[in-house]
Amino acid sequence: MSTKIVNAEVFVTSPSRNFVTLRLTTDDGVVGIGDATLNGRELAVASYLRDHVAQLMVGRDSRNIEDTWQFLYRAAYWRRGPVTMAAIAAVDMALWDIKGKYAGMPVYDLLGGASRRGCRAYGHASGMDLESLFDSIRYEMEEGYKSIRVQTSVPGIEKLYGVAAQAQSSGERYDFEPANRGSWPVEEDWDTRAYLRHVPTVFEAVRNEFGPDLPLLHDGHHRMTPREAAQLGKSLEPYDLYWLEDCTPAENQEALRYVRSQTTTPLAIGEVFNSIYDIKDLISEQLIDYVRCASTHFGGITQLKKVMNYAEMYQVKSGFHGPTDVSPIGFAAQLHVGMTIHNFGLQEYMPHSEKTKEVFTESLAFENGYLNPGETPGLGVEFNAEAAEKYPYEQAYLPYNRLADGTVHNW
Ligand code: KDG
Ligand code: MG
DSSP, rough: OBEEEEEEEEEESSSSSSSEEEEEEEEOOEEEEEEOOOOOOOHHHHHHHIIIIIHHHTSSSSSSSSHHHHHHHTTTTOOOHHHHHHHHHHHHHHHHHHHHHHHBBBHHHHHOSSSSOEEEEEEEEESHHHHHHHHHHHHHHTOOOSSEEEOOOOOOOSOOOTTTOOOOTTSEEEEEOEEESSSOOEEHHHHHHHHHHHHHHHHHHHHHHHOOOOOOEEEETOOOOOHHHHHHHHGGGGGGGEEEEEOOOOOSSTHHHHHHOOOOOEEEEEEOSSSSSGGGHHHHHOSSSEEEOOOOTTHHHHHHHHHHHHHHTTTOOOOOOOOSSSSSSHHHHHHHHHOOOOTTTOEEEEOOOOOHHEEEEEEEETTTTTTEOSSSSSSSEEEOOOHHHHHOOOEOOOOOOOOOOOHHHHH
8 A cells, every 4th residue: 555645736626616626646546635715815725735735745644634734734834824724624635535535434434433314404595575585495495404594685785795696797696606706806885783773673574484493594794893793692582593603703702702791692603713723712611602614714624623522522513614615525524524523513505506516526415404425435525627627717706895984894
């Protein structure tokens, strides 16, 4: 057996949206793939991998995942940050993929084996008005989802994250992908008072229509101050949310102390975090209920598993970030973690487009609201480099917000 890495290649492809993929090959010809997609900043990670990491991989033993992780993290000296951690994540995933293939086992078996039959997923509903929102919720339920995220347009706000139904500039209706192709970010608008007034009325209407049982979620997308977040959490208490996500930006972890002291609405946070240090106080002080980190932006399987084992001690559960900008490889990576940890909560799931599935073939199954990575050795995703070539990189930016007076606001 010759498990040494002999080749490290980086691909940037855009089947509906941009993805950065790392492919490692061992002397035996075993191939492992990893996701390094950082929405809107893809080329920075591609360069980090191509120009600084690829040559360090060649000659390393693919079996030593922990050592490789620590080497890339510590030897860079400049630790953490989304670019570095997405690059480390891609290496980490590719190494777990390789290990699974050598062992003939799916990655979750190597991480401790399955703790459940499948990972419960939530779907995404949104609407410009109540009628279209109700239709969207019914559609998601018919698709099999047992938990639904609800985003709504707000009178007085023209363009808002999470409200679907606009065609993207690619020409496809690609509902939940906020990044727009082009050389400049789209400007959106924001009004916190209008939002805080409107959202509780929408949840009241949804509860009246769908009853008390259906787990409902909402994403505040980093836009509120601690006091505003506390107000929203309190005003949503009668509607029994499963979680309120990103109620504050949370670069400042202390902000959550105030929110937590004011409301019993469950809190989920972490999709923009890239290090265990970004979230450790939120976990140990039990200021949140769900960890939203994604394998791709959080240093891969190795660090995600560690943070969840830590969170288990504090009864904090997983709610991993699963938008379409996490590629099928990154998604599979966190699904394997979700299968094995004791403290799995709920998995975000946005199915990828047909073009994306042409480039990344997945063994993943979605049935009756549950996701399962399947029994394929490794991560269960194959990368088709020839298909990828058909879809070259296209520049894309996430939007940004401005207030009525022109001030830039969190998007
Ligand atoms: O690239 C940004 C998206 O990943 C983000 O806006 C999606 O907030 C998001 C979510 O909860 O899925
Ligand atoms: Mg979010």
